[in-house]
Amino acid sequence: MSDPNIPKLSTTHQPVTCENCNLDNLCIPKGLDRQEIGELALLVSRNNIRQKGEAIYHAGSPFRGMVALRSGSAKLVSFDQAGNELVVGFMLPGEIMGFDGLATQLHTCTAIALETINYCHLPAHKVEQFESSMPSLSHILLQRSCDELDAQVQKMLLSRRSAEERVASFILNVSERLRVRGYSELEFRLSMSREEIGNHLGIAHETVSRIFHLFQSRNLIEVKSKQFRIVDKKELFNFYTTYSLNSPK
Amino acid sequence: MSDPNIPKLSTTHQPVTCENCNLDNLCIPKGLDRQEIGELALLVSRNNIRQKGEAIYHAGSPFRGMVALRSGSAKLVSFDQAGNELVVGFMLPGEIMGFDGLATQLHTCTAIALETINYCHLPAHKVEQFESSMPSLSHILLQRSCDELDAQVQKMLLSRRSAEERVASFILNVSERLRVRGYSELEFRLSMSREEIGNHLGIAHETVSRIFHLFQSRNLIEVKSKQFRIVDKKELFNFYTTYSLNSPK
DNA sequence: AAGATTTCTTGACCTAGCTCAAGTTTCTAG
DNA sequence: CTAGAAACTTGAGCTAGGTCAAGAAATCTT
Numbered sequence: 001m002s003d004p005n006i007p008k009l010s011t012t013h014q015p016v017t018c019e020n021c022n023l024d025n026l027c028i029p030k031g032l033d034r035q036e037i038g039e040l041a042l043l044v045s046r047n048n049i050r051q052k053g054e055a056i057y058h059a060g061s062p063f064r065g066m067v068a069l070r071s072g073s074a075k076l077v078s079f080d081q082a083g084n085e086l087v088v089g090f091m092l093p094g095e096i097m098g099f100d101g102l103a104t105q106l107h108t109c110t111a112i113a114l115e116t117i118n119y120c121h122l123p124a125h126k127v128e129q130f131e132s133s134m135p136s137l138s139h140i141l142l143q144r145s146c147d148e149l150d151a152q153v154q155k156m157l158l159s160r161r162s163a164e165e166r167v168a169s170f171i172l173n174v175s176e177r178l179r180v181r182g183y184s185e186l187e188f189r190l191s192m193s194r195e196e197i198g199n200h201l202g203i204a205h206e207t208v209s210r211i212f213h214l215f216q217s218r219n220l221i222e223v224k225s226k227q228f229r230i231v232d233k234k235e236l237f238n239f240y241t242t243y244s245l246n247s248p249k
Numbered sequence: 250m251s252d253p254n255i256p257k258l259s260t261t262h263q264p265v266t267c268e269n270c271n272l273d274n275l276c277i278p279k280g281l282d283r284q285e286i287g288e289l290a291l292l293v294s295r296n297n298i299r300q301k302g303e304a305i306y307h308a309g310s311p312f313r314g315m316v317a318l319r320s321g322s323a324k325l326v327s328f329d330q331a332g333n334e335l336v337v338g339f340m341l342p343g344e345i346m347g348f349d350g351l352a353t354q355l356h357t358c359t360a361i362a363l364e365t366i367n368y369c370h371l372p373a374h375k376v377e378q379f380e381s382s383m384p385s386l387s388h389i390l391l392q393r394s395c396d397e398l399d400a401q402v403q404k405m406l407l408s409r410r411s412a413e414e415r416v417a418s419f420i421l422n423v424s425e426r427l428r429v430r431g432y433s434e435l436e437f438r439l440s441m442s443r444e445e446i447g448n449h450l451g452i453a454h455e456t457v458s459r460i461f462h463l464f465q466s467r468n469l470i471e472v473k474s475k476q477f478r479i480v481d482k483k484e485l486f487n488f489y490t491t492y493s494l495n496s497p498k
Numbered sequence: 499a500a501g502a503t504t505t506c507t508t509g510a511c512c513t514a515g516c517t518c519a520a521g522t523t524t525c526t527a528g
Numbered sequence: 529c530t531a532g533a534a535a536c537t538t539g540a541g542c543t544a545g546g547t548c549a550a551g552a553a554a555t556c557t558t
């Protein structure tokens with residue numbers, strides 16, 4: 001259960017706040033100065049826990065504030081009229097959720113823990129209060145939400161690619177996000193199911209399985225259940241870009 | 250050229266500013282109070298013109314500010330490594346562009362006029378200046394960018410549907426956006442090509458043609474070149490939702 | 499207004515990846 | 529530790545929609 005690749009959240013027994021959190025360079029504080037971080041720390045509720053499968057917030061429920069994942073991963077899902085689930089995205093530690101409720105004050109997505117998670121919560125009413133005294137916060141949130149928009153465009157670009165390219169890109173994307181967060185970029189555990197990966201990428205879970213098998217047979221990766229190892233990152237990347245070079249024009 | 254369905258931009262000879270613009274309920278001013286709109290009006294450069302095919306900004310170029318379309322329509326495109334174009338979205342009058350450059354200060358998309366357009370420009374440095382004196386602006390922009398995120402989730406949901414459903418949904422989406430903006434919702438001109446529609450929806454342009462033909466043969470719409478008329482909105486909507494009800498589970 | 503170019507339409511064929519099915523492995527709860 | 533459930537794998541067709549092609553219509557240019 002205790003994975004050597006996962007950095008410890010806190011090494012001392014002193015309680016973690018935004019000031020000494022090791023995710024400060026990824027989370028909301030990124031871009032705030034020391035004093036602002038101190039003010040932010042006072043507003044944030046820490047050490048919220050959810051078990052695997054439990055929701056952090058539900059589609060349709062009122063927006064209560066922003067959520068910053070501290071450990072564990074989650075999925076963001078939306079539903080169509082028939083109740084079919086669409087996996088909008090996966091969230092890793094240091095990443096921020098809640099933008100789907102900000103525009104209308106009602107969440108359009110449900111956030112679900114993929115394993116036991118620990119998260120911080122920045123209540124909506126305190127956001128507003130903080131905003132008037134410290135305009136930087138809405139600016140930071142604006143930046144983050146535009147980051148999300150950029151990521152969405154990347155996903156749209158990906159949706160024009162073959163199933164193989166999508167899977168290769170997915171693996172590299174997770175790897176890079178883990179690397180930035182201080183985890184091992186070449187060996188990790190993906191807590192989401194093949195079904196969830198396929199749903200997110202717009203392909204059948206059987207296809208995901210087949211492609212993992214294909215990549216393994218070509219010595220690009222090693223997969224054992226949910227445990228992944230990237231063997232040939234360069235080739236995996238080539239695999240994923242080569243096709244588009246064959247594209248017309 | 251002068252379409253009776255298109256509301257006149259200004260009926261008097263007094264120059265249009267944010268205070269008396271008929272798009273104030275859709276554009277940036279939405280959510281600002283009278284005094285704030287007045288301040289905003291001082292920062293905005295008006296009556297910028299682009300001809301069909303000309304760019305408003307380019308992917309990779311530095312962010313210079315937000316753009317609000319006043320008349321005419323535009324497309325937002327992104328490119329993959331091979332230079333293939335992806336139509337990220339279409340913009341109608343009163344809609345705001347530029348979020349794709351806000352996070353990194355470099356545009357990830359190119360904005361191109363689909364016909365002669367007139368737009369307002371809110372320069373980036375003035376945005377910042379305005380933000381510190383009037384925190385509401387970044388809040389407004391945050392809202393708008395989260396609106397965009399919501400729209401992106403809708404597009405993701407759509408990408409799981411059949412080609413027919415995508416086209417039906419596209420027509421209804423444009424119709425609704427035109428309605429909100431005071432244009433006729435049942436009869437309009439779509440200035441984008443079949444190619445651009447197909448690209449945006451993730452289907453071949455031949456498929457777009459075939460489906461327009463199918464819809465016309467079923468008396469749901471009338472299409473003549475770029476001119477559209479929705480004949481049976483209810484049925485078109487049913488067409489688009491029926492399938493998902495057949496979905497599993 | 500004629501020619502050139504682009505866009506649109508329609509047909510015929512083809513394939514990536516979906517669906518269905520059945521066996522296997524992994525996880526979960528007592 | 530064991531039984532049952534859930535997740536995963538692998539195979540075999542099948543089909544939605546892509547690609548290619550060629551003609552028609554619309555649009556642009558001079």
